[in-house]
Amino acid sequence: MIHRENRIIVSVKRILGGSAMLPALPFRLFHNTDEMELPLSLYSCGLHPQHAIHRPIGYPTFQCIFCFGGSGTFYFEREPELRIGRGNILILPSKLAHDYSPYGTEPWIVGYMGLEGALVESLISALQLPVLSTIVVNEHEMEQLELDLRQLWHRREYGDSDSHRFASTEIYRILAYIAAIIHKDKPQQHYRNNASVKELLRAAVRFMEQHYMENLSLANIANTVGYSQQHFQRKFKEAYGMNPSQYLQRLRLLKGAQLLETGPELSVGDVAAMVGMEFNYFVRLFKQEHGITPAKYRFNVRQISNEKPSI
Secondary structure, eight states: OHHHHHHHOOOEEOTTSSEEOSSOEEEEEOOOOSSSOOSSEEEEEEEEEOOOEEETTOOSSEEEEEEEESEEEEEESSSOOEEEETTEEEEEOTTOOEEEEEOSSSOOEEEEEEEESTTHHHHHHHTTOOSSSOEEOOHHHHHHHHHHHHHHHHHGGGOOTTHHHHHHHHHHHHHHHHHHHHHTTSOHHHHOOHHHHHHHHHHHHHHHHHHTTSOOOHHHHHHHTTOOHHHHHHHHHHHHSSOHHHHHHHHHHHHHHHHHHHOTTSOHHHHHHHTTOOHHHHHHHHHHHHSSOHHHHHHHHHHHHHHSOOO
16 A cells, blocks of 8 residues: 555655645544544644644644745744744644744645644653754655655545554654654664653553554564664563563463453454464464463353352
């Protein structure tokens, strides 16, 4: 799916210098209809010429704003005004009163993601992304972010049930990409102190807990917190005593055991698929972990339940 989007979306150059985008993407709200509430969700998205806006009570969610052309000014009640131009990113907290408007005569082209969920603020903090401060990126990085934003906006049109989980994963990746840009020229020990390493690892664990049923790779998980695979594996094992793949495997087996206990209508094959594992692999690892097959485990749980005296 990503490759198809990349073939469709190409960067083009403005006649008057700088680069321009393909057709504008109007404001779009994204409603998560899944029963499972994701820790990081897409609330809104768009990319278009921006006019003046007055927000006396702020925006309901965090916003990540990208300037793709022209420039504009943000005004706050208790903060100095901020002007952003092409190649600038600005992260705004939720519910902060502000106004903004174009500056000059050139159209102000703005892209944005509205971010909601329990993990938003802690992830922004863990990645050390500045809030209410201009982030500067180069032309190549801006083009990549344009591609990413367009993929997010178009994803809902596919109409599949995984669109919200895809958006959640993409938001992790985009924020980690921005963090890597900010800190690429800084010594790594200054970027991640002990406190931030712990928070990033907790964010990775939360990511696994929310996405264990998907086809996760070590690269997927490491990318969500901006680590290389090797560095992530080493830090994770130092903190948890096992590597990330072992942790994910044990998490899936735990979730599988819970489904066997609480879902009598589910076959063992159903359970394996629901925890993101191939059937034979699930059975083999489950037997290694519990000493019995999943079917025998379910039988024993039922027997124990039936033997409990009624009150």
